Amino acid sequence: MEQLILEVTARHIKDTKIIRSCQHGFTKIKSCLTNMVSFYSGVVDERTAVDIVYLNFRNTSDNASHEIHVEKLLMCGPDEQTVWWI
Template identity: 55%
Template sequence: MMEWLILGVISKHIEEKKAIRSSQHGFTKGKSCLTNLIAFYECMTGWIDEGRVVDVVCLDFSKAFDTVSHSILIG
């Protein structure tokens, strides 16, 4: 119950102070990885339609954290 109350207060504060930009998708109500990919795709295809050159490099760091000792990260 306490976590739910704290989350509500923090969420309200962040929303009122506009602390998170509208482009933020992670941990944002109503947005997800899928909405992030759609927004990215729309931006890139828009630039291509304008004749701009677009280069994209995708990196996956998920496995990097599996190889690091968690006690070192916590410390």
């Protein structure tokens, strides 16, 4: 039953073009990794100086509370405002 619901939902999303072709993540073939590669390629092509920080919080919420993540990020050096933005 779950597979049927997934297939119908995926077909509806594709047919109605709810998700644009430039969307990465939550779609087949285009992961968050492809988004990072696409972004980085654009920066390199433009020869633009930029600072990039990639954080992978996948499955971390299952193992630790938000407060623990905040404390660990603060220990790494960013200011408190930056950590709360993350």
